[in-house]
Amino acid sequence: MFVEELIRVLRIFSDTLKTMKSLDIHDLKAILDITVLLTHKQDLELSKIGEVNIKLHRDLIGKIKTCTIKRDIDIWYASFSVEINDSLPEKTVIKSAVGIDVGINPLVALSNGEKKKPPKYLLQSEHKLAKEQRKLSRKQIGSHNRNKQRIKVAKVHRHIRQQRADFHQNLSKKLVEKYDFIAFEDLKIKNMMRNHHLAKSISDVSWNMLQSFTTYKAEWAGKVVTFVNPKNTSQECSSCGKIVRKILNIKIHQCPYCGLVLDRHVNAAINILNRGMKKVGLGYTDLMPVRGLAQDKPMTQEAHDFSRG
Numbered sequence: 001m002f003v004e005e006l007i008r009v010l011r012i013f014s015d016t017l018k019t020m021k022s023l024d025i026h027d028l029k030a031i032l033d034i035t036v037l038l039t040h041k042q043d044l045e046l047s048k049i050g051e052v053n054i055k056l057h058r059d060l061i062g063k064i065k066t067c068t069i070k071r072d073i074d075i076w077y078a079s080f081s082v083e084i085n086d087s088l089p090e091k092t093v094i095k096s097a098v099g100i101d102v103g104i105n106p107l108v109a110l111s112n113g114e115k116k117k118p119p120k121y122l123l124q125s126e127h128k129l130a131k132e133q134r135k136l137s138r139k140q141i142g143s144h145n146r147n148k149q150r151i152k153v154a155k156v157h158r159h160i161r162q163q164r165a166d167f168h169q170n171l172s173k174k175l176v177e178k179y180d181f182i183a184f185e186d187l188k189i190k191n192m193m194r195n196h197h198l199a200k201s202i203s204d205v206s207w208n209m210l211q212s213f214t215t216y217k218a219e220w221a222g223k224v225v226t227f228v229n230p231k232n233t234s235q236e237c238s239s240c241g242k243i244v245r246k247i248l249n250i251k252i253h254q255c256p257y258c259g260l261v262l263d264r265h266v267n268a269a270i271n272i273l274n275r276g277m278k279k280v281g282l283g284y285t286d287l288m289p290v291r292g293l294a295q296d297k298p299m300t301q302e303a304h305d306f307s308r309g
């Protein structure tokens with residue numbers, strides 16, 4: 001009953017928005033006030049969404065097409081999709097390029113040898129999550145305490161999600177500022193290649209985040225993001241192209257054919273870059289050498305040069 005009413009109210013809310021050409025923050029507050037009034041009229045218990053004091057994460061520009069209301073445990077989100085008349089910028093001349101290998105640790109390895117470890121705060125949160133999940137498993141099924149603990153776990157999950165989002169917003173911003181051309185592995189293909197019995201890990205979601213943030217930022221900056229076939233990116237030698245088989249825990253790529261010795265993930269990142277450039281018809285001569293993400297502190301640096309045979 002409550003849910004049905006709520007959906008009805010939100011539909012009115014959404015329709016109201018659609019009829020407006022553009023919106024500023026004051027209008028938005030006004031509309032939300034109406035929503036609240038409507039809901040009160042229905043005499044609904046709306047303690048969860050009552051007092052709709054909104055926190056506008058960014059200004060709304062353009063014509064609102066849709067409004068989606070979503071609940072995340074105890075927080076409500078209203079997200080808007082808008083139509084903007086501005087056209088995207090012309091593509092910039094590509095002067096710098098990077099290939100990016102994503103993983104667990106390092107989180108990312110760049111084709112220029114830079115690696116980024118998972119930040120400490122994220123590891124701490126993951127540790128906390130494991131602890132709360134252990135507590136949950138000890139609570140009696142169906143008990144009030146178990147339910148309380150379940151919410152606690154969900155909140156830690158949410159916190160990690162937000163931390164990841166912040167991290168990836170930041171990283172994608174730096175990547176787009178620094179590079180005109182960015183190549184990633186196509187994760188959709190990678191997941192298909194994978195044994196389907198393997199659970200889809202949280203990190204996949206995280207990588208989708210990094211890729212989509214980077215893609216839309218790049219579009220607005222006139223830069224290029226491309227996705228390549230991930231097959232054998234970690235097995236292929238980035239120097240001679242031969243396949244050098246190695247199991248997961250082997251961290252160094254050591255090529256018996258051409259002698260290249262390189263960090264496993266960096267080798268993969270170079271392959272990703274090579275494939276990306278091949279895809280769009282770029283050669284090394286078209287590019288200026290570029291090093292790293294400027295303001296990053298905790299980076300381990302290894303093997304900066306492309307060693308080409």
Ligand SMILES: [Zn+2]
Pocket residue numbers: 237238239240241242255256257258259260
């Ligand atoms: Zn080789």
